[in-house]
Structure formats: C-alpha cells, structure tokens
Amino acid sequence: MALKGTNGTNGANGGVVVVDKSVATNPNNIDAVPGLVKQINAGVDALGTGGDEARHALLVKARNLMQALETPRETMIKHCWAQTGAMAGLTTGVDSGLWALMAKNGDKPQKVSELASALKMDTVLLCRLMRHLGAMGYIIETGEDEYKPTNFTNSLTIPIINGGYYAMLAASAGVISFHEFARKTDWQNPTDAGRTSFNQAYNTDKNFFEYLQAVGYGTQFNDHMGGYRQGRLPWMHPSFYPVQENLIDCAETAADAPFLVDIGGSVGHDLAEFQCFFPVHPGKLILQDLPVVIGQITDLDSRIVRMEHDFLTEQPVKGARAYYMHSVLHDWPDSLCQKILAPLTAAMRPGYSKLLINENVIPRTGAYWETTALDMIMLTEFSSRERTLDDWQNLLGFSGLRIAKIWSGGKGVESLIECELA
Numbered sequence: 001m002a003l004k005g006t007n008g009t010n011g012a013n014g015g016v017v018v019v020d021k022s023v024a025t026n027p028n029n030i031d032a033v034p035g036l037v038k039q040i041n042a043g044v045d046a047l048g049t050g051g052d053e054a055r056h057a058l059l060v061k062a063r064n065l066m067q068a069l070e071t072p073r074e075t076m077i078k079h080c081w082a083q084t085g086a087m088a089g090l091t092t093g094v095d096s097g098l099w100a101l102m103a104k105n106g107d108k109p110q111k112v113s114e115l116a117s118a119l120k121m122d123t124v125l126l127c128r129l130m131r132h133l134g135a136m137g138y139i140i141e142t143g144e145d146e147y148k149p150t151n152f153t154n155s156l157t158i159p160i161i162n163g164g165y166y167a168m169l170a171a172s173a174g175v176i177s178f179h180e181f182a183r184k185t186d187w188q189n190p191t192d193a194g195r196t197s198f199n200q201a202y203n204t205d206k207n208f209f210e211y212l213q214a215v216g217y218g219t220q221f222n223d224h225m226g227g228y229r230q231g232r233l234p235w236m237h238p239s240f241y242p243v244q245e246n247l248i249d250c251a252e253t254a255a256d257a258p259f260l261v262d263i264g265g266s267v268g269h270d271l272a273e274f275q276c277f278f279p280v281h282p283g284k285l286i287l288q289d290l291p292v293v294i295g296q297i298t299d300l301d302s303r304i305v306r307m308e309h310d311f312l313t314e315q316p317v318k319g320a321r322a323y324y325m326h327s328v329l330h331d332w333p334d335s336l337c338q339k340i341l342a343p344l345t346a347a348m349r350p351g352y353s354k355l356l357i358n359e360n361v362i363p364r365t366g367a368y369w370e371t372t373a374l375d376m377i378m379l380t381e382f383s384s385r386e387r388t389l390d391d392w393q394n395l396l397g398f399s400g401l402r403i404a405k406i407w408s409g410g411k412g413v414e415s416l417i418e419c420e421l422a
C-alpha cells in the first residue's frame with residue numbers, strides 16, 4: 001500500500017506500508033499490562049507520603065496502562081470521535097448553564113427531562129449530549145436519562161476553569177489542520193509570526209489575541225490565563241525565588257518608585273498574587289497590557305497601577321527594580337521577541353533593574369506533557385515555541401541580556417529566568 005497524504009500527495013517518505021491491518025485491532029501492548037499494574041499498585045502506596053509528585057507519577061502510569069490496553073482502532077475512535085464529541089458536550093454544558101444547574105441541585109441523581117425543562121433546552125438534544133458524557137465518565141449515569149454531577153463538571157462552573165473551553169477551542173482549527181500548513185510550508189519549523197497555521201485555518205491576518213477579542217472570547221482567554229496556573233507553586237513563594245533578598249532589599253523606597261512592572265500581564269493575576277505574598281513592598285506595582293485587556297479588568301486592587309501599553313513601543317516606565325513577563329515571549333518567534341526586548345532593555349537601569357521571565361525551560365530529555373502541549377499551541381497558533389536553555393541563552397544574549405540564574409519551580413512549572421543587562 002502506498003503511503004498517501006491528502007489531496008493525492010505522497011506522504012513524507014512516499015514509501016510502502018508493510019503493517020498488517022490486524023495490528024489495529026489488537027491491544028497496543030498487552031505484555032506491558034502486568035508490569036504496569038504492579039507499578040500502579042506501588043504508586044497507590046506512595047500516594048500517602050509522596051504528595052503531588054507521586055499523584056502525577058501515578059497518573060502517567062494509569063495513562064500508560066490505558067494506552068497498553070487499548071487497540072489502535074479504539075485509540076483512533078477516541079481521538080476522532082469521542083474526545084471531539086466530549087468537547088462539544090462539555091462546552092455546551094458550560095454555555096447553557098447545565099453544569100451550574102447540576103452543581104446547584106447538588107450531588108444527587110438528576111433527570112435529564114427536568115434539567116432540560118429548567119434550561120429551556122430540547123430534551124432529546126440534552127439526552128444525547130449527556131449520554132456521551134456519561135459514557136466517557138465525565139458525569140455519572142444513575143439510571144435511564146439520569147445523571148449525577150462530578151467534581152469535574154462542578155469545576156466547569158468556575159470561569160477560570162471553563163474559559164479555556166471557549167477561548168482555546170475557538171482557535172483550535174489552527175491545531176487540527178496543522179498538517180495542511182506544514183505540508184504547504186515544506187515541512188519546515190515555522191518562525192514567521194505573520195504566517196501561522198492559525199492564520200491559514202481561519203483565513204485571517206489577525207493574530208491569536210486579536211482574533212479572540214474579535215470573536216468575543218477575550219475575557220474567556222483572560223480567565224483561562226488565570227486558571228491554567230492554579231495548583232502550581234508561584235515564583236514569589238519563598239521556596240522558589242528569594243523576593244526579599246533579590247528584589248526588595250536593594251529597591252528604592254520612594255512611594256512612587258516603580259518596583260515591579262508586569263508586561264503583558266493580562267488582567268493582573270500575577271501582581272494580585274504578588275500582593276498576597278508581599279502586602280508590604282517598596283514602590284509601585286504596575287500592570288501593562290493592551291487597552292482592550294486593561295479595559296476588561298473587573299477585580300483588581302486599586303493600588304496596582306493599570307497602564308495601557310503596547311510592548312513593541314517605547315517602555316514608559318524607566319528604571320524599575322524589576323520588569324516581569326509571564327508567558328509572553330513564548331508567544332513570539334525570536335525576531336519578534338527581539339523587538340519586544342529592545343525597548344525594555346533601553347528602559348532598564350544598569351546594575352539595578354532586573355528582567356524576570358516566568359517561562360518553561362524545556363529539558364533535553366523527559367519533558368513534561370503539559371510543557372510539550374503548550375509547545376504545540378505555540379507551534380500551531382503562533383509559529384513560536386517553548387524554549388530550551390540554549391534557545392533562551394541565544395535570544396537573551398542577542399538582546400543584550402545575561403541570565404543571572406534560572407530558578408526552577410519543579411517539573412512542569414515555569415521557571416523564573418532572572419536576567420540583567422549584559
């Protein structure tokens with residue numbers, strides 16, 4: 001059988017496939033199952049003392065077990081039918097108020113007909129959506145067309161958790177159709193921020209942020225930014241980065257001296273968190289983002305200065321103790337990052353100002369799945385990347401900065417890259 005791409009093009013190698021189709025209906029790796037079950041039992045024992053790391057390790061083993069047991073055909077159906085269908089049901093549940101209603105009703109069996117009537121939804125439609133979500137384990141089937149909510153569906157009532165279902169899925173055609181973009185661009189690693197798989201999929205010149213604002217999911221994206229970080233150690237935690245010694249002790253103490261400037265800081269979740277850790281700090285905390293995002297702030301301490309600023313233009317705040325960027329540079333390829341860093345380094349005071357970059361440093365091996373997943377978002381939506389240590393050194397060195405130290409927050413958590421003018 002010739003290996004074919006779509007549109008009649010040959011696949012990358014144009015080779016001949018020698019795989020027998022019976023492979024698709026046998027478990028992926030049944031021989032691994034007994035060993036994995038043993039490791040899972042050991043992992044369960046470690047849960048009591050091993051904390052979140054032990055839970056993560058067990059989660060990966062459980063996923064390995066599922067992959068070993070599944071046949072390739074089942075994996076394919078899961079990807080192509082089940083998970084996309086679940087996204088439809090889950091997001092419709094958010095948008096219609098289903099999860100909010102079920103959470104309000106409480107942890108008890110709930111009839112679809114009664115839920116549909118309260119939500120003014122077609123019962124047949126709701127039965128179908130909930131049947132799939134029940135079959136997938138997201139809700140618990142308690143009888144015919146009757147379900148109980150779960151911790152998961154209850155959490156889908158929280159905007160910082162449900163925001164991603166609107167915002168990230170609204171842009172997901174860039175991910176799903178990446179192969180078409182990659183084929184058209186001769187299978188090259190994309191580095192042009194003005195020509196992305198996302199642009200091609202939506203036939204738009206707008207970048208990801210502009211597009212989400214235009215289609216009405218800007219606030220949901222801001223919420224998502226507030227949500228994905230939950231449950232992770234923030235960089236200002238004393239066990240992560242010594243804020244007192246490295247930032248506060250030598251900072252200017254005048255009330256209006258700029259202390260910490262969060263560039264591309266969204267609606268201010270990082271500075272709000274900083275204020276919780278350090279309610280008493282020298283100078284001012286300053287939040288910068290595009291006007292549309294600053295206008296979407298609903299709940300932020302009035303002591304945090306809100307500033308509309310395009311980071312490609314002159315940095316208006318000069319000589320701050322620290323400039324901070326969280327998940328900003330990863331959105332852009334090196335050529336654009338250099339344009340973002342140039343006005344910033346021009347505003348830094350030599351020997352005083354620091355640049356703190358809160359981003360992933362991808363290890364050479366054993367990258368964490370959330371980090372590689374984010375790299376796929378960067379690849380397909382932005383033609384940018386999560387960076388390795390070498391990538392960071394090249395980018396920052398080119399921009400006149402040197403890395404003083406990389407502070408690690410643990411597996412899968414963004415590091416704090418502490419930089420100074422070179």
Ligand SMILES: C[S@@+](CC[C@H](N)C(=O)[O-])C[C@H]1O[C@@H](n2cnc3c(N)ncnc32)[C@H](O)[C@@H]1O
Pocket residue numbers: 209225226263264265266267269288289290293309310311312325326327328331
């Ligand atoms: C991935 S989000 C990160 C937000 C925030 N730092 C966080 O970690 O939650 C990137 C942010 O960059 C902002 N942004 C995009 N283009 C910008 C520009 N030209 N100037 C300033 N901010 C910009 C977006 O509005 C968005 O809030």
